[in-house]
Amino acid sequence: MRFTINGRLHEVEPDIRTSLLDLCREHLGLTGPKKGCDHGQCGACTILVNGRRVNSCLSLAVMHQEDEIVTIEGLGEPGSLHPMQQAFLHHDGYQCGYCTPGQICSAVGMLDEIAKGWPSHASTDLEQVSLDDAEISERMSGNLCRCAAYPNIVDAIREVAGADARTGSDVGA
Amino acid sequence: MFGLGKSHTNSLRMDAPQPTSLLDIGAQNVIGKPLDRYEGPLKVSGRALYSAEYVFPDMAYGVLVGARRGAGRVVSIDAEAVTSLPGVIDVVTDFKTFIRNPGQGGETEAPTQGVEEIVYFGQVIAIVLAESYEAARDAAIRLPVEYEEAAGRFDFAAHKHETDVPPENNTPAHFGQGDLDQAMAEAAFTVDASFTTPSQNSAAMEPHASVAMWDEDRLTLYGSYQIPTKDAMQLADALGVGKDQVRIVSHFVGGGFGSKLGIAPETTAAAIAAKRLGRPVKAVMLRQQVFDATVRRSNTEQRIRLAADAHGRLIGIGHETLTSNLPGEDYFEPAGIGTHFLYPGEHRLITHDQVRLNLVLSGSMRAPGEAVGMLALETAMDMLAEQMAIDPVELRRRNEPLLDPEKNVPYSSRSLRECLDLGAQTFGWDARETRPAQRREGEWLIGMGMAAAARSNLLQSEEAKVRIEPSGRAVIETAMTDIGTGTYSVLSQIAGELLGLDPRSVDVRLGDSDMPASGGSGGSWGACGSGSAVYLACEELRRQLAKTLGVEPGAMTLKDGLAIAQNKSMPLAELVGDGIEAMGAISPGKQKDAVTQASYGAHFAEVAVNAVTGEVRVRRMLGVFAAGRILNEKTARSQCLGGMTFGIGAALTEELLHDGRTGKLVNRDLAEYHIPVNADVPQLEVLFVAERDQHSNPLHAKGLGELGISGAGAAITNAIYNACGVRVRDYPLTLDKILPGLPDL
Numbered sequence: 001m002r003f004t005i006n007g008r009l010h011e012v013e014p015d016i017r018t019s020l021l022d023l024c025r026e027h028l029g030l031t032g033p034k035k036g037c038d039h040g041q042c043g044a045c046t047i048l049v050n051g052r053r054v055n056s057c058l059s060l061a062v063m064h065q066e067d068e069i070v071t072i073e074g075l076g077e078p079g080s081l082h083p084m085q086q087a088f089l090h091h092d093g094y095q096c097g098y099c100t101p102g103q104i105c106s107a108v109g110m111l112d113e114i115a116k117g118w119p120s121h122a123s124t125d126l127e128q129v130s131l132d133d134a135e136i137s138e139r140m141s142g143n144l145c146r147c148a149a150y151p152n153i154v155d156a157i158r159e160v161a162g163a164d165a166r167t168g169s170d171v172g173a
Numbered sequence: 174m175f176g177l178g179k180s181h182t183n184s185l186r187m188d189a190p191q192p193t194s195l196l197d198i199g200a201q202n203v204i205g206k207p208l209d210r211y212e213g214p215l216k217v218s219g220r221a222l223y224s225a226e227y228v229f230p231d232m233a234y235g236v237l238v239g240a241r242r243g244a245g246r247v248v249s250i251d252a253e254a255v256t257s258l259p260g261v262i263d264v265v266t267d268f269k270t271f272i273r274n275p276g277q278g279g280e281t282e283a284p285t286q287g288v289e290e291i292v293y294f295g296q297v298i299a300i301v302l303a304e305s306y307e308a309a310r311d312a313a314i315r316l317p318v319e320y321e322e323a324a325g326r327f328d329f330a331a332h333k334h335e336t337d338v339p340p341e342n343n344t345p346a347h348f349g350q351g352d353l354d355q356a357m358a359e360a361a362f363t364v365d366a367s368f369t370t371p372s373q374n375s376a377a378m379e380p381h382a383s384v385a386m387w388d389e390d391r392l393t394l395y396g397s398y399q400i401p402t403k404d405a406m407q408l409a410d411a412l413g414v415g416k417d418q419v420r421i422v423s424h425f426v427g428g429g430f431g432s433k434l435g436i437a438p439e440t441t442a443a444a445i446a447a448k449r450l451g452r453p454v455k456a457v458m459l460r461q462q463v464f465d466a467t468v469r470r471s472n473t474e475q476r477i478r479l480a481a482d483a484h485g486r487l488i489g490i491g492h493e494t495l496t497s498n499l500p501g502e503d504y505f506e507p508a509g510i511g512t513h514f515l516y517p518g519e520h521r522l523i524t525h526d527q528v529r530l531n532l533v534l535s536g537s538m539r540a541p542g543e544a545v546g547m548l549a550l551e552t553a554m555d556m557l558a559e560q561m562a563i564d565p566v567e568l569r570r571r572n573e574p575l576l577d578p579e580k581n582v583p584y585s586s587r588s589l590r591e592c593l594d595l596g597a598q599t600f601g602w603d604a605r606e607t608r609p610a611q612r613r614e615g616e617w618l619i620g621m622g623m624a625a626a627a628r629s630n631l632l633q634s635e636e637a638k639v640r641i642e643p644s645g646r647a648v649i650e651t652a653m654t655d656i657g658t659g660t661y662s663v664l665s666q667i668a669g670e671l672l673g674l675d676p677r678s679v680d681v682r683l684g685d686s687d688m689p690a691s692g693g694s695g696g697s698w699g700a701c702g703s704g705s706a707v708y709l710a711c712e713e714l715r716r717q718l719a720k721t722l723g724v725e726p727g728a729m730t731l732k733d734g735l736a737i738a739q740n741k742s743m744p745l746a747e748l749v750g751d752g753i754e755a756m757g758a759i760s761p762g763k764q765k766d767a768v769t770q771a772s773y774g775a776h777f778a779e780v781a782v783n784a785v786t787g788e789v790r791v792r793r794m795l796g797v798f799a800a801g802r803i804l805n806e807k808t809a810r811s812q813c814l815g816g817m818t819f820g821i822g823a824a825l826t827e828e829l830l831h832d833g834r835t836g837k838l839v840n841r842d843l844a845e846y847h848i849p850v851n852a853d854v855p856q857l858e859v860l861f862v863a864e865r866d867q868h869s870n871p872l873h874a875k876g877l878g879e880l881g882i883s884g885a886g887a888a889i890t891n892a893i894y895n896a897c898g899v900r901v902r903d904y905p906l907t908l909d910k911i912l913p914g915l916p917d918l
Contacts, residue, residue: 003877017307026306030218031226036378037460041843046377072219085217089209092811096657098378098427104217122852133856143852144843146378146428147462147657148818149811150854 005030006074014061021045021056024071032072032101036144043143046102046109047071055142072101075108084108087156095147101112103143107157110139113163118164131161180638180754183713185705187632188762188865195712196802199670200732207807211661211681212425212793219547221425222394225382225457232384233262235300235446235456236313237439239465243294243836244325244531250299251317260308264316265446275467275533276407276435277504277635278400278695284435285413285501287573291320291501293533294837297438300446300456311495321634323671325531327836329472329497336526337496339407343629344513344525344542346505348580351520353478360480364557368477368549370904372497372829374472375538376848379427380463381689385443386453390443390905393420398436400693402652405686407436423684423795424830426656426694431537432468432817433656434695464841469829470538471496471506477553480520485561485571489520492550497528506535510542510808511627511883512550512770513516514584517574531836535693539819540879543628544886548823548904551624551887555894565891566597566775569625577769585764586875588799589773590810592862596797599860600777608902609898610916611893615782618916619792620896624884626774626798630701630866630875632761633692637706639668639714640754644748645734648680649671649710653703655683657809657815658878660699666805667704667872671711671733672745688833697772697876700804701757705870709757717753719743759870768868774877776817776888782897787908790892791821795858796885801866801875813859816881822849824886828905 002011005028014023021038024030024047033056036044040058047056076082077132081089081144082158084104094100119126129135136154145153185191196204215221224553236314252264273296276284288298295796301316303309326332338346384395392412398404401421409419426433443456444515473496480489492509509523539546558565573590576583596602605621606612612619637651647668655661660683665676682688692702694840719726722738729738736743764770767818796817803809826847830839839844857880865873886904894900899914 015305015307015625017311018305021305025226029228030219031222033224035225035457036380037840037843039460039844041460042378063518072217075218078214078217078220081214081218088217089213092210092807094213094216095808095811095815096378096426096428097212097221097660100216101219114828134852137851137854141852144378145851146376146430146815146848146849147850148812148815148854150812150849150851150858151819153851154856162531 001062001065003064003069005069006071011161015064018061019057020059020061020064023061024056030071030073034098034101036099043106044102046106046143047111048105051112053106072105075104083160087160090150091156093156094151095149099143099145103145103153104139106143108167111161176755177782180756181713182756182758183451183709184758185709186762187764187870191871192867193706193870193888194873195671196872200730201673203666203672203676204670205806206805208666208676208805209660210808212663213421219860223379223425224384224397225455227384227395229386229453232453232455233302233450234306234309235443237297237456237458237462238292238299238301238313238316239295239462240298242291242320242322243327245291245323246321247289247291247298248321254317255301255312255315258312260303260304261312262302262450264299264301265449267445268828270411270441270445271297272411272436272438272441274499274502275437275580278431278434278537280435281403281405282405282785283407286834294481294835295529297466297481300442302450303447303452309675325836326529327531328833329528329530331731332530333495335526339525339527340503342503342505342507344510348523350521351783353489353520353522356480356520358476360488361483362481362557362561364479364553366553366556366902368475368902370473370545370548372472373538374464374829374846375430375432376846377428377432378459380458381433381437381439381467382457383439383443384453384455385447386842387448389653391418393422393711393804394420394440394444396440397433398423398427399426399433399654399695401654401684402684402693404436404688408440411441413545417535421686429656429673430539430870431695431696434537437467447751460843464838465564466535468531469533471498471535473506473508475508475549477549479553479557483555485563485568487516487518488570490516490518491522493522493524494800495526495528497530500529500536503901504536507542508546509871510629511546513579514577515627516572516773517578521579521719527612532831540628540882543883544823547884548886550702551884552890555891565623566593568604569593581822583768585768585770585843586801586864587773587864588862588864592773592775592799593862595862596775596777596795600795602777605895609895616784618784618896619781620892621779622888622891622895623775623777624887624891626776626880626884628697628876628880628883630770630772630869631696631698632870633698633702634760635691635702635706636689636750636756637703637710638689638754638756638757639707639710640752641714641745641749642752643746643749646678647674649680649707650688651691651703652686652688653683653699654694656694658694658699658812659805660703662808663700663704663804664707667707668711671708672714674734678734701870701872701874701876704804704872705759706757708871709759710755713755714753718748721748765867770869771873772800772877772880774880776885778888778892780889780892782893782894782911784915787915789906791855791889795860796881799861799862800863800877800880801869802873802898803861804874808871810859814857814880815879816840816879817857817885818854820885821889823856823904824889825905
């Protein structure tokens, strides 16, 4: 099967039991996505598949024929960080760093959902979704952080959203 | 000039105060500054490598097998039933050598070994090895194990009257002074209240993991550990090899909170399997296994007694606690540890009794003692304030002791009153209704609460090596770890300040037991201890630089990579020739007992309690803290945010539930064990009160990492009472416990 990760075409024949997360971590040398629970409960494995955020531990690798996948490594690297990575750095939106790649991918995917007008449980107006702290917290609650950088994560995302409300729409480009 | 081989050690035992700190005369002006994390770019880009991410040729995957009985014995393991599956290599166990209970923090000997006997459900009994993770996981699930089941002690309530007195452990198990019963009888005001807190799990986001490989007779283990120096000693002892035959590498640790202080079962399993196979072995605990077979914070039952005179001044204080642990384990949750020194009162009784249960090991979790003890003590203080009809902040102001009430020695520094005053003012405490259930917004009842924070300041023996390279860059090496605490950053700032370097010109190398010995990350001692060792090494380097310049160190200024003296400046790169290096070493001394050392703070919380459902939302929270010199304002603030959030979890949601029939942990994953999520945590505020502590160490800093949790949950409990008039003393304060007491709609 074939798919693109971080702009690079891969042709692999994974074990049918291999999750997308384990494919990245154990076979492709992409250890940015983290395994925190392997059950879709913590969000540390969040990556972007065709622009949408997914828990890669809950998705089998063989389901991703022709998909375009972006992991944290594809967003940016030291020296040329993605604005969201830069904001997490500046606002200290992490401590141990283990949930961080998932948080950042999730934040990027989440802003795209806002840009598309998708409402959440926290939205007061389902037609006109506006970004406030409650929206950010609600939409980021699938990404656990035991160090509890949550207030700083909200600060980081708010800053990026304020600087460019469309940041999420050209993910990994 | 100096040769590299010449490494002087600058040692300091803390036998006397250190009135001056070189950090106050540094010219670089980087100490304390809110710099972005040193290792931040690696973490935000996914390039920081955690232990399970090291890859070696021919590496085998191991998946651990946990016992499916709570007590008994393994009769047989049918390895042949799975070794024929595709990709499966072997099933490895060693009934004598596998560790049964994880190691406790700071120990240097092997933890309890031997896994044929089963003493708790989920105890690791074997490891399945395969060519792929998927094959190993399949085989581990299918592996037939025959057990002989035995009766176990699984139910705290059923056994709580059968207690023993554990040995002293940081704090004495039993302490008494004066006559508390008499004080209670004579007091103008008294509180006598009991509290319970459940078992909890650290739930660090990175599961415990080990990649083990042998080179001849030397083991290198990439493991997620907080104290590589001592963990390597634990592991060497467990494996029966010399301590120089084990190296543990922990460059990045994905959170610890106590759960990675000592070695966990995957270490010996991976090491033995790697030896048996002659191949590197990777063993990562499943999330469920982290819950089942690492460490829990013990549940507690606590009785608080407060005896106050007519002015609210405490004359007596009692804190009697019951905790649980496995048979034979010395550790007890020191729930009364903060009560020893926080408040005055001549008559005192602080006890810890242990109930023996067949449940996973209890050990250290963030702020062992204070985290749960303050949930009880600071709620009782709120009850006392209400009874006296005085402001809870004022009650604490009236109970500021001049001397430690038990040791009769001064406090090294104590800015609790300043924290209370600044917090009350900043939070708008004046707006609090003194009677409960007075403020309502729609369905929500709103209330405010506060609590004090205190955490003992500890010092471990620490070493660090600092080198100035021919390029003029500095390199720090120590076995100390950064578990999210900011070690990389603060050490680069200390060296930067003292050597006159931009912290980006300092390379920090951490987390390798081959490096200078460290007490590691734990007990809030990491930054002060390892920072002091770096300080001392830099002090020696400054002497060497001054000597080369022919001046006294005090006559030399180091700034921006230049040494400036006698109106001349010279780049460090030119001064150091082939490079110079020095060791720094600090150890605890007489200051430990000459003064009482602790960090202090005050929490203020505003909550909303739903008048219909009893749901609690934390709306605002402020923590004001004093912990001596702050080494990096940004990482320090984050530590406090993390502690306060642990407090939210402890107050409202976190509770491990064991099946009373088998000891099996029922909620053994992150969907069922509820740590706070983003939506549970408002935009918390943190303020620091300026303070210096010359008794603690030459940095004049004190521990901070655990201060934020101390008292945080109690501030929420007290706010809930203020909001709705319901005082729940059985943690966590879930809505089912609040609902029956809510006022009529």
